[in-house]
Amino acid sequence: MTDKMEEKVALQTDASRNQGRRAFLKGSAAVAGGVMFTQAAHASGGFDPKKAVAPYTGKAELTDVLQDGAARKSLGFGVRKYPYGMPSPFEKEVQRRTLEWLTPDSMASITMSPIHQLHGIITPNGLHFERFHGGVPTINPDDHRLVIHGLVERPLIFTMDDLKRFPSISRIHFVECPANGALEWKGIQLNSVQWTHGMMSCVEYTGVRLSDLLKEAGIKPEGKWIIPEGADASGMSRSLPVELAMDDCFVAYAQNGEALRREQGYPIRLVVPGCEANMWVKYLRRIMVHDVPLQHREETSKYTELMPDGTAQRFSWYMEANSVITYPSPDFKMQGPGKYYVRGLAWSGRGKVAHVDISTDGGRNWKEAHFTSVVLDKAWTRFEIEWDWDGSEAFLMSRVTDETGYVQPPMPQMRKLEGTNNVYHRTAMVTWRVHAWEDGKSGGLIENVQY
Amino acid sequence: MYNTKKTIVAVSIAALFTGSAFAMSENSNSNAEVSAKIDGKYASNYVEIIKNADGKYLDKAVIEAILGEEATHGRNGMVGKLDPANPYSFEVDDSIDGGNHGNAQCKIPKAFVEVHESAAKNYFDDDKFVARGFGTPIAESALEKWNISVDGDGKGLPDPSVGMTIEEGAKIYVQFCAMCHGEFGEGAKGYLPLAVEEDLVTSDFTDPAPMKSVGNYWPYAVTLFDYIRRTMPFWTPNAPYIGDAGYLGMTGYILQSNYLVMDDEGTELEDDTFFNSEVLMKVNKYMPNQGNWFCDHRPVIHNERCMTNCPDEQVGWDGTGDPTKYRQARKLPDGTPQYNVPQRMHEDKPGVGHAGM
Numbered sequence: 001m002t003d004k005m006e007e008k009v010a011l012q013t014d015a016s017r018n019q020g021r022r023a024f025l026k027g028s029a030a031v032a033g034g035v036m037f038t039q040a041a042h043a044s045g046g047f048d049p050k051k052a053v054a055p056y057t058g059k060a061e062l063t064d065v066l067q068d069g070a071a072r073k074s075l076g077f078g079v080r081k082y083p084y085g086m087p088s089p090f091e092k093e094v095q096r097r098t099l100e101w102l103t104p105d106s107m108a109s110i111t112m113s114p115i116h117q118l119h120g121i122i123t124p125n126g127l128h129f130e131r132f133h134g135g136v137p138t139i140n141p142d143d144h145r146l147v148i149h150g151l152v153e154r155p156l157i158f159t160m161d162d163l164k165r166f167p168s169i170s171r172i173h174f175v176e177c178p179a180n181g182a183l184e185w186k187g188i189q190l191n192s193v194q195w196t197h198g199m200m201s202c203v204e205y206t207g208v209r210l211s212d213l214l215k216e217a218g219i220k221p222e223g224k225w226i227i228p229e230g231a232d233a234s235g236m237s238r239s240l241p242v243e244l245a246m247d248d249c250f251v252a253y254a255q256n257g258e259a260l261r262r263e264q265g266y267p268i269r270l271v272v273p274g275c276e277a278n279m280w281v282k283y284l285r286r287i288m289v290h291d292v293p294l295q296h297r298e299e300t301s302k303y304t305e306l307m308p309d310g311t312a313q314r315f316s317w318y319m320e321a322n323s324v325i326t327y328p329s330p331d332f333k334m335q336g337p338g339k340y341y342v343r344g345l346a347w348s349g350r351g352k353v354a355h356v357d358i359s360t361d362g363g364r365n366w367k368e369a370h371f372t373s374v375v376l377d378k379a380w381t382r383f384e385i386e387w388d389w390d391g392s393e394a395f396l397m398s399r400v401t402d403e404t405g406y407v408q409p410p411m412p413q414m415r416k417l418e419g420t421n422n423v424y425h426r427t428a429m430v431t432w433r434v435h436a437w438e439d440g441k442s443g444g445l446i447e448n449v450q451y
Numbered sequence: 452m453y454n455t456k457k458t459i460v461a462v463s464i465a466a467l468f469t470g471s472a473f474a475m476s477e478n479s480n481s482n483a484e485v486s487a488k489i490d491g492k493y494a495s496n497y498v499e500i501i502k503n504a505d506g507k508y509l510d511k512a513v514i515e516a517i518l519g520e521e522a523t524h525g526r527n528g529m530v531g532k533l534d535p536a537n538p539y540s541f542e543v544d545d546s547i548d549g550g551n552h553g554n555a556q557c558k559i560p561k562a563f564v565e566v567h568e569s570a571a572k573n574y575f576d577d578d579k580f581v582a583r584g585f586g587t588p589i590a591e592s593a594l595e596k597w598n599i600s601v602d603g604d605g606k607g608l609p610d611p612s613v614g615m616t617i618e619e620g621a622k623i624y625v626q627f628c629a630m631c632h633g634e635f636g637e638g639a640k641g642y643l644p645l646a647v648e649e650d651l652v653t654s655d656f657t658d659p660a661p662m663k664s665v666g667n668y669w670p671y672a673v674t675l676f677d678y679i680r681r682t683m684p685f686w687t688p689n690a691p692y693i694g695d696a697g698y699l700g701m702t703g704y705i706l707q708s709n710y711l712v713m714d715d716e717g718t719e720l721e722d723d724t725f726f727n728s729e730v731l732m733k734v735n736k737y738m739p740n741q742g743n744w745f746c747d748h749r750p751v752i753h754n755e756r757c758m759t760n761c762p763d764e765q766v767g768w769d770g771t772g773d774p775t776k777y778r779q780a781r782k783l784p785d786g787t788p789q790y791n792v793p794q795r796m797h798e799d800k801p802g803v804g805h806a807g808m
Contacts, residue, residue, distance in 0.1 A: 103641070104631075104640055104641035104642050107685075108685075133682075134682065134685070134688070147589065147594060147597065148586075149589070149591055149594055149598075154588055155588065155589050155590070155591055155594070156586035156587065156588060156589060157586060157587050157588075157589040158585065158586045158587075162585045162586050162587075163585075165583075165585050166583065166585060185660075186656070186657055186659075186660070187657065187778050187780070188778060188779055188780040189780060190780075191780065209573070211573040211574050211577075213586075214574070215574065215577070215580050215582070216582050216583065216585065216586060217586075218582075224556075225556075227600060229597075229600070233682065233685075233688050234681075234682050234688075235599070235681040235682060235688065235689070237600065237681070241557075241558055241559060242570070242574070243558070243559045243566060243567060243570040244559060244566070244570075246569070246570040246573045246574035246575075247566050247569045247570050247573070248569060285597070286594075286597055286598075288598070288600055290600075290602065292554040292556060292602050292603060292604055292606075293554065293555075293556060293557075293602070293603060294600055294601075294602050294603065294677070295554065295555075295602065295603030295670070295671045295673070295674050296674065296677065296678070297674050297675075297677070297678035300669055300670050300671060300674050301663065301665075301668065301669055301674065301678075304744075306651060306660070306661070306663065306668075308652070308653075308656075309652065310650070310651040310652040310743060311743045311744065311745060312651075312668070312740075312743060312744050312745075313744075313745060313746070313747055313748060313749075314555075314557065314670075314744050314745070314746060314747070315541065315557035315746050315747050316747040316749065317747065318747075318749070320749060320750065350509070350563075351565070355756065357756070357758065361766075361774055362766050362767055362774025362775075362777075363761060363765050363766045363767070363774065364760065364761055364766045364772070364774065365758070365759050365760065365761070366757070366758045366759070366761070367758075368758075393775075395774045395777075399756075401756050402509075403506065403507070404506065404507055404508050404509040404510070405504070405507030405508070405509045405510025405511070405512075405513060405753075406509035406510075406750055406753070407511075407752075407753075407754040407755065407756045409752040409754055410765050412764070412768060412769075412770065413524075413752060413754075413764075413765075414751075414752065415656060416525070417524055417525030417751050417752065418525070418751065419653075419656060420656040420657075420660070421651075421653060421660040421661060423660065425749070431777065433777065447779070448780070449777040449778065449779055450768070450777060450778045450779075451766075451767055451768045451776075451777055451778075
């Protein structure tokens with residue numbers, strides 16, 4: 001409860017409080033004149049309206065605002081106060097954040113999206129996660145070019161206007177750093193879903209099919225790999241087999257309806273749907289068609305997975321199916337026993353999400369959640385399921401199955417097979433421990449624990 | 452709903468093997484039988500099996516139908532995936548040599564049929580394509596300044612006349628690199644070490660992850676030249692005042708700091724070795740960790756989608772099925788649960804289980 005109870009209204013006994021809460025839990029609650037009546041509860045018998053005092057009536061902070069305030073009594077600001085609109089100042093805590101101890105400087109670092117504060121499946125451009133290897137350049141698009149050369153019939157140079165003349169496509173895709181979840185390989189480090197799963201975002205991209213551009217230049221028969229390269233200080237490069245490039249890759253110039261942000265590769269970036277975000281080369285300026293892979297540092301020294309026996313896995317392009325509960329998550333506290341709508345995100349680098357199942361008992365029994373968003377190929381999918389929390393300790397988990405039939409594994413299984421030195425592609429399930437409501441001051445806390 | 456669908460998948464797969472009358476009356480193609488096996492091991496009609504299972508190429512039952520009942524998880528299952536005949540293999544034939552290697556290649560497995568079909572539609576089978584003529588043709592020679600790529604075979608390296616002695620390279624290294632990477636490549640200020648002698652195998656899963664650097668981890672030495680010329684010094688990459696000769700000298704010094712060799716006799720790089728692209732390619736051939744790499748073998752796990760009373764090993768931490776057996780973040784001495792404690796107490800180096808990003 002609150003300490004701002006007003007005595008004259010809140011004359012409660014334990015019995016009336018419990019009764020009020022029971023009625024509340026039955027749903028269809030309505031507040032009238034500081035006393036709560038519910039038709040359903042009334043009809044079900046045993047409910048005495050005289051005793052019914054809603055647990056929250058008399059909270060001054062709830063009713064004070066019924067006075068007309070400044071918003072109603074004065075004019076707001078006019079048009080074009082902000083020629084480019086900004087979120088309400090009350091949303092100022094919704095930010096991408098970083099852990100300063102993670103990297104020695106901010107030009108080769110990462111921020112995480114506040115996925116516990118996002119709704120739906122689209123990440124706003126200002127909250128898209130960031131990952132830089134050499135800082136963010138500010139590139140004048142008039143001076144930017146894309147070159148396709150190497151094993152092609154006709155090397156070509158494109159201006160940004162050239163690219164926009166091509167047929168365009170718009171697709172909603174998630175983009176995920178393969179180190180998303182890496183902090184959790186050795187155990188629990190951080191108690192927030194922003195830290196455990198925030199190295200990803202999901203936006204709508206618009207651009208040109210890579211296959212259209214490559215066919216324009218004409219790949220020679222011996223051209224088996226494409227090597228995209230960025231115009232920034234890191235000169236980011238990766239190697240993609242032609243099959244992957246021709247599948248569904250595109251060169252994007254827009255993100256959520258506007259030009260890409262500088263942090264995401266302005267003026268153009270490569271989009272490699274479903275694959276690790278390191279391959280989505282930003283500030284793209286050159287695509288070399290080649291007969292062999294580059295064996296670049298980012299596909300040998302980094303973005304490779306060290307196995308328990310000392311061998312290492314490379315060219316691990318695809319992001320496995322993954323899911324996480326974003327509410328309730330360790331960023332929240334339970335508000336008392338009762339009904340909750342457990343919701344979260346599921347995604348797969350290999351196609352559409354087929355099922356998401358939720359367990360509240362640590363993985364013994366599962367119930368299928370329903371989707372509250374559209375289900376798109378290689379995109380975030382929102383799931384939700386009703387949960388009656390009885391106030392006892394619970395272990396919340398989500399498990400995705402994608403359309404290829406892949407089922408997200410539990411952490412002990414992944415740890416046993418893959419070890420814990422991989423750094424990348426930790427896609428096993430996570431567990432949120434909900435502390436029992438009657439657990440002293442930690443009652444209702446939600447804790448990130450690991451199996 | 453789940454059960455129904457699953458049953459259909461199972462039935463259609465069973466049908467492929469038995470070819471029973473029941474199966475024919477169901478949805479499957481009557482020609483669908485496992486008549487032949489690739490290499491005597493893998494179902495040759497894997498495309499059909501996958502199609503009949505609604506494209507579920509990572510479904511447990513489908514994987515087992517194609518690879519055989521013994522298709523296993525993880526490391527054991529990987530052995531089969533190193534076989535180029537295996538439709539789930541990422542490996543191409545010429546990369547499985549285990550010894551002094553050329554440029555290893557990986558591919559999209561054949562079993563990922565939807566990727567191949569899409570690539571065929573967009574490219575291999577697109578005979579209707581007509582060039583739009585947007586873009587401007589450009590001569591390859593005009594791109595020389597941009598073309599800084601050196602591949603795993605050493606294509607793109609400077610002419611052998613370009614280079615310098617390791618001793619000269621060391622001076623350049625100390626001037627431009629040592630403040631972040633240490634004079635001997637030991638690392639500094641949280642930046643990556645370039646030369647460590649660490650075993651890549653740890654005895655316990657809670658041990659800190661091994662430090663990975665050029666000598667103990669990198670499969671290619673040419674990568675080092677490509678990378679430092681491309682990106683270093685961090686604040687002014689691809690510096691003309693260092694030039695190809697300087698970048699080669701720095702490369703040579705780092706390779707020497709890792710005690711790498713360039714022939715069967717184990718000859719190391721000496722201070723007066725003139726380090727050029729030819730010496731670099733010799734070292735490239737003797738990188739100690741080169742045989743320990745394999746192409747992506749995921750998925751390593753193909754579970755059933757269990758809904759009720761799931762087995763003990765899928766519940767809790769230790770396989771006993773107790774959900775209250777879990778691991779927590781470390782606690783401070785006063786018992787307060789805190790996160791990232793080792794880093795805060797300066798016991799561990801910063802990082803996500805490895806040094807730097």
